[in-house]
Structures are given as structure tokens and as C-alpha cells.
Amino acid sequence: VFDFRSDNVVEAHPAVMAAMLAANTGTQTSYGDDDYSRRMADGLRAVFATDCAAFPIATGTAANALALALLAGPGQRIVAQDSAHVVDGEEGAPEFYSGATLRTVATEGGKFRMDALAEAIAEVPGGAVTLTQATELGTLYTPAEIRAIADLAHAKGMLVHVDGSRFANAVVALDAHPADLTWRAGVDALSFGATKNGAAMAEAVIFFPQHLGDDFPRRRKRGGHTVSKMRFVSAQLEAYLAGDLWLANARHANAMAARLGAGLAAIPGVSLAAPVQANEVFVRAAPALLNGLEARGFQFFSRQEGMFRLVCAWNTSDAAVDAIIAAIRELAAERAAAE
Numbered sequence: 001v002f003d004f005r006s007d008n009v010v011e012a013h014p015a016v017m018a019a020m021l022a023a024n025t026g027t028q029t030s031y032g033d034d035d036y037s038r039r040m041a042d043g044l045r046a047v048f049a050t051d052c053a054a055f056p057i058a059t060g061t062a063a064n065a066l067a068l069a070l071l072a073g074p075g076q077r078i079v080a081q082d083s084a085h086v087v088d089g090e091e092g093a094p095e096f097y098s099g100a101t102l103r104t105v106a107t108e109g110g111k112f113r114m115d116a117l118a119e120a121i122a123e124v125p126g127g128a129v130t131l132t133q134a135t136e137l138g139t140l141y142t143p144a145e146i147r148a149i150a151d152l153a154h155a156k157g158m159l160v161h162v163d164g165s166r167f168a169n170a171v172v173a174l175d176a177h178p179a180d181l182t183w184r185a186g187v188d189a190l191s192f193g194a195t196k197n198g199a200a201m202a203e204a205v206i207f208f209p210q211h212l213g214d215d216f217p218r219r220r221k222r223g224g225h226t227v228s229k230m231r232f233v234s235a236q237l238e239a240y241l242a243g244d245l246w247l248a249n250a251r252h253a254n255a256m257a258a259r260l261g262a263g264l265a266a267i268p269g270v271s272l273a274a275p276v277q278a279n280e281v282f283v284r285a286a287p288a289l290l291n292g293l294e295a296r297g298f299q300f301f302s303r304q305e306g307m308f309r310l311v312c313a314w315n316t317s318d319a320a321v322d323a324i325i326a327a328i329r330e331l332a333a334e335r336a337a338a339e
């Protein structure tokens with residue numbers, strides 16, 4: 001049975017699990033003031049080539065909500081893509097933590113429509129703009145596109161957050177330096193994902209002007225997300241960065257998605273709903289074909305009538321990709337013959 005539901009249904013990478021076990025020796029100061037957390041933060045400062053503030057956290061939702069809470073507050077707005085996870089995947093956590101109000105903006109191909117964004121922030125009383133990289137449609141913002149959004153936001157006194165739940169996939173796909181996708185393009189804060197790309201339960205929140213994160217430890221504690229044995233979260237991130245495991249994992253996932261996308265695009269009756277740029281493939285096909293695929297034991301999420309999502313992960317195999325392509329080809333041919 002092959003499971004393409006998400007990149008967080010798969011195992012954590014063995015190196016990450018080994019690092020957690022290796023961290024299980026001796027005493028360490030609790031609440032993040034430990035050797036693992038210090039090394040992890042130094043590692044992220046090296047990756048981003050700047051003196052940023054970096055904090056470990058266990059979930060992506062907490063990363064987004066707490067990062068945004070430092071950028072936007074009561075009476076202000078958090079401006080997000082209409083398809084964003086912060087909008088309909090987090091049960092209101094960004095508003096709950098920040099006190100700001102979410103405002104959605106129309107997207108095209110998963111990305112902000114710039115005219116709609118400009119219109120949306122024209123009247124807002126400050127706060128933050130948040131974009132998702134890679135987007136909810138598996139597409140990517142280029143450094144120039146991020147810069148354009150940041151310029152627009154900063155001109156209105158707003159700060160810029162990136163939900164980088166799949167940041168690694170974007171870095172390798174764009175072949176860009178992590179700095180060029182963040183602070184050099186005007187990004188103020190990043191939710192640096194790791195769980196979807198090989199960690200067990202670890203993300204980091206990064207503030208590029210360091211001072212923006214000054215109150216983060218207090219806000220994280222108030223929010224109930226300061227893991228007392230934080231070394232086990234940070235040890236995962238340390239392993240994730242070591243030897244560029246994060247980039248290797250993402251490169252593999254992206255390559256599998258590219259193989260899958262190319263295979264599916266060649267099948268009559270099947271089309272891609274968005275270009276495959278990272279590790280997700282969005283496919284349009286007849287509902288009966290999706291039912292047939294499910295009946296054969298393949299697992300995936302369908303978003304809306306006739307569209308479904310296939311996600312490749314750090315350990316997706318060639319065999320799994322080829323099997324689902326073959327199954328879809330057969331089902332499409334059966335449908336064509338029956339018509």
C-alpha cells in the first residue's frame with residue numbers, strides 16, 4: 001500500500017531518531033537553555049548567514065501562530081493567502097495568540113495576486129503579511145516575488161512572515177541561498193519546517209532582525225509550547241542540519257514529485273492543476289478514477305471534486321511513484337475504453 005497523503009505521514013529520518021537517543025544522556029538545563037539548543041541556533045545562523053534569533057518549537061501551527069504574534073497584535077491585521085494553512089488549518093491559532101484579525105487575499109497558482117494584496121493592505125492598521133513557501137499548491141515564490149511583497153508590506157509599516165513548513169523543498173528547487181529567500185528579500189520572520197522533511201516533531205522560529213524575537217521565550221511559555229526537555233526538540237534540528245540532511249531529504253522528495261508529475265502529465269484524461277515545483281503534485285482527474293485508485297489501496301487526499309493531492313516525502317520510493325503512475329494510466333485507459 002502506497003501512501004501519498006502527506007509528507008508528515010512517513011517515518012522520521014533515522015539520523016534524527018538516533019540524535020534524540022544520543023541526547024538521552026546526562027543532565028541539561030531545561031526550557032531551551034541547553035547545549036543542543038545553543039548548537040541548533042548557531043547552526044541556523046550559519047545556514048542563513050546572519051545573526052538571527054532561532055527558537056525550537058514542536059509544531060508548525062505553534063511556529064506560525066507565535067511568530068505572527070510577535071509581528072502583529074490587537075487592532076492589527078494578519079494578511080494571508082486565501083488558501084493558507086494559517087487561515088483554515090490552524091483553528092484560529094494565529095488570531096488566538098496574536099489578537100490580530102486575519103484577512104485573506106485572493107491567490108493565483110497558490111501565490112498572492114499582487115493587485116489584490118496591494119488593495120487589501122491599503123487600509124489596514126499595521127500588522128503582518130504572511131506567505132507560504134512552498135505554497136499550498138506546491139508552487140514557489142522567487143526571491144524577486146518575495147521582495148515585491150516585502151516592499152509593499154514594509155511601505156505600509158507591516159512586517160513579513162514566511163510559513164516555511166516546506167522551506168527546504170523551496171530552497172533546493174529554486175537552488176537559492178536560504179538568505180535570498182528570507183532576510184535578503186525583506187522577510188522578518190520564518191517558520192522553518194523540519195517535521196515534514198525528516199524530523200519527528202521539530203520546527204524553528206527565526207527572527208531576522210533578532211530583536212523582533214526578544215519576547216518570544218515569554219510568549220512561547222505563555223502559549224504552553226516551551227517543552228521542558230527542549231534538548232530533544234533541538235537535537236532533532238541539529239541532526240536535520242548536520243551534513244545538509246535537510247537539503248538531501250528535500251532534493252529526494254522534489255525529485256520524486258517531478259518524476260510523478262511528468263508521468264501523470266503524459267496520461268490522457270489526467271492533468272496537473274499546478275506546475276510541479278516542489279514535492280507536491282496536484283492532479284485533476286474524473287472522480288471515478290479517484291475512487292478506482294482508492295479501491296486499489298493508494299492513499300491520498302482529495303481537495304475538491306476532481307482534484308487530488310499527491311505528496312512525496314524524503315523516503316518516497318521510485319517503486320511507489322511508478323506504481324501510482326501505472327495505476328492511474330490503467331484506470332484512465334479503462335475509462336476511455338468505457339466511454
Ligand SMILES: Cc1ncc(COP(=O)(O)O)c(C=O)c1O
Pocket residue numbers: 058059060061062064085086132163165166195
Ligand atoms: C503549509 C503548512 N503550514 C503549517 C502547517 C502546520 O504544521 P503542524 O501540523 O505541525 O501544526 C502545515 C501542516 O500541515 C502546513 O502544511
